[in-house]
Amino acid sequence: MISDKIKELREHAGYSQAQLAKRLDVTRSSVNAWEMGLSTPTTQYIVALSKLFHVSADYILGIKPDLSITMKGYTPEETALVLNLMKYIDNRR
Helix, strand or coil, X not given: CHHHHHHHHHHHHCXXXXXXXXXXXXXXXXXXXXXXCCCCCCHHXXXXXXXXXXXXXXXXXXXXXXXXXXXCCCCHHHHHHHHHHHHHHHHHC
């Protein structure tokens, strides 16, 4: 569910509901309503959440179960670092 994904991403990033609300320029009660499943963020906020947490909108919407990251805007060195970290983690399994 969208509500579970938003809460999971927020907690993983270490944001409180108030901090996430401030980043998105919404009220804390809006974030709480999203996480409780009482309301659903508009397309504008789905896009903002996907950019903030570096995941696809499909992931937030529950369409694509795999987590993915967007590396657009990373320097070549940052990209190499991320790919090396992923390779290291895969080799530990």
